[in-house]
Amino acid sequence: MNIGIIGATGYGGVELYRILANHRYVENIHLYTSSAEKKSYIDEYPHLSHIKENELKPLEPDQIKEENDVVFLATPSGISASLTPELLDDQLKIIDLSGDLRLKNSDDYEKWYKKAPAPEMLLQEAVYGLTELYREDIKNAKILANPGCYPTATLLGLAPLVREKIVKENSIIVDAKSGVSGAGRNASLATSFVEIQDNFKIYKVHQHQHIPEIEQELHKWDEKVGFISFSTHLVPMTRGIMATMYIELLEEWNTSKLVDLYESFYKHSPFVRVRTNGTFPSTKEVYGSNYCDIGLAFDQRTSRLTVVSVIDNLMKGAAGQAVQNFNIMSGFQENEGLNFLPVYP
Ligand SMILES: NC(=O)C1=CN([C@@H]2O[C@H](COP(=O)(O)OP(=O)(O)OC[C@H]3O[C@@H](n4cnc5c(N)ncnc54)[C@H](OP(=O)(O)O)[C@@H]3O)[C@@H](O)[C@H]2O)C=CC1
Numbered sequence: 001m002n003i004g005i006i007g008a009t010g011y012g013g014v015e016l017y018r019i020l021a022n023h024r025y026v027e028n029i030h031l032y033t034s035s036a037e038k039k040s041y042i043d044e045y046p047h048l049s050h051i052k053e054n055e056l057k058p059l060e061p062d063q064i065k066e067e068n069d070v071v072f073l074a075t076p077s078g079i080s081a082s083l084t085p086e087l088l089d090d091q092l093k094i095i096d097l098s099g100d101l102r103l104k105n106s107d108d109y110e111k112w113y114k115k116a117p118a119p120e121m122l123l124q125e126a127v128y129g130l131t132e133l134y135r136e137d138i139k140n141a142k143i144l145a146n147p148g149c150y151p152t153a154t155l156l157g158l159a160p161l162v163r164e165k166i167v168k169e170n171s172i173i174v175d176a177k178s179g180v181s182g183a184g185r186n187a188s189l190a191t192s193f194v195e196i197q198d199n200f201k202i203y204k205v206h207q208h209q210h211i212p213e214i215e216q217e218l219h220k221w222d223e224k225v226g227f228i229s230f231s232t233h234l235v236p237m238t239r240g241i242m243a244t245m246y247i248e249l250l251e252e253w254n255t256s257k258l259v260d261l262y263e264s265f266y267k268h269s270p271f272v273r274v275r276t277n278g279t280f281p282s283t284k285e286v287y288g289s290n291y292c293d294i295g296l297a298f299d300q301r302t303s304r305l306t307v308v309s310v311i312d313n314l315m316k317g318a319a320g321q322a323v324q325n326f327n328i329m330s331g332f333q334e335n336e337g338l339n340f341l342p343v344y345p
């Protein structure tokens with residue numbers, strides 16, 4: 001297949017390249033840039049100095065449609081909303097890694113992203129690509145909205161409970177942490193070495209754009225779940241997300257019954273690994289892989305459940321899940337090209 005990556009010079013884009021370069025069914029990868037100055041991928045990424053097709057092409061929608069079967073957009077929010085309409089074509093499938101097509105309610109997008117939303121028709125057509133929950137819809141998707149990194153970790157950690165409708169209203173608290181690559185490659189003061197290293201910061205308190213995305217999905221599964229409390233922190237590490245979640249349940253449960261529920265929920269999901277031995281995962285245990293690892297324990301003293309979900313933000317949180325969805329949309333095995341073990345240590 002012929003694949004295009006728009007935003008190839010960013011961290012999500014180069015992670016897509018890393019996966020797709022080894023994908024059995026990918027013949028050509030075309031790399032696009034919006035910048036007139038950037039010409040060669042090797043100049044951007046010397047660790048790819050062996051590659052022959054390293055030209056960075058200009059963003060010309062007609063050419064992109066002509067030379068690709070599938071195009072990935074790894075662009076900042078606000079780009080896909082205006083670019084995707086120009087790429088629409090019967091022959092081209094579109095996978096958007098940004099937040100532009102995830103929220104069905106355009107007022108929510110305007111409120112939380114503070115940008116103009118995508119056309120209504122696109123929002124309605126785009127399939128939300130949380131793979132483990134929506135495989136049947138993804139099979140037929142032509143436009144796919146790949147989930148955000150925090151929503152992926154959070155929703156996979158909550159889905160078995162919320163689908164079972166056993167969560168007490170307004171009781172979910174999500175305390176999430178991310179490595180700095182989650183903020184993208186652009187230089188900024190907030191992510192500079194001296195600001196980050198040896199530090200631990202909370203940010204976007206009550207304002208994170210992933211709050212409406214998480215609630216949108218939770219409400220599809222159980223509208224009685226209410227609102228969530230959600231906070232995000234920057235951790236001085238390159239990759240990784242840990243979402244620690246505290247939940248009150250409607251009935252009395254114990255850890256072993258809950259682990260059974262999770263195991264059964266994810267029994268056909270090769271990338272979700274549920275801890276059955278009482279341990280909790282750390283971010284390094286999924287580093288560089290498409291796994292989401294989940295640990296949980298019910299606290300009989302407080303009657304509260306603690307769930308910990310970890311992913312690599314660039315893999316299951318972005319490019320890995322995007323390729324998992326590409327596989328399903330193309331009729332390939334879900335794990336094609338994704339069988340990386342985590343890099344450890
Ligand atoms: N980093 C992460 O862990 C995750 C990121 N995402 C989302 O994926 C998307 C990409 O993120 P990430 O790779 O980290 O971001 P980066 O900032 O690293 O890369 C974004 C790329 O987009 C391109 N770009 C910038 N402006 C434009 C424009 N006007 N038109 C077209 N292309 C443009 C740039 O490439 P060039 O200048 O060459 O055009 C840039 O390299 C974002 O929407 C992000 O929110 C989602 C989940 C996780």
Ligand SMILES: CC(=O)N[C@@H](CCC(=O)OP(=O)(O)O)C(=O)O
Pocket residue numbers: 077097098099100147148149178179180181182183209210232234
């Ligand atoms: C560490 C860090 O800064 N992470 C980013 C994740 C951004 C992202 O992925 O944004 P969309 O999914 O909305 O496109 C943040 O918290 O905003």
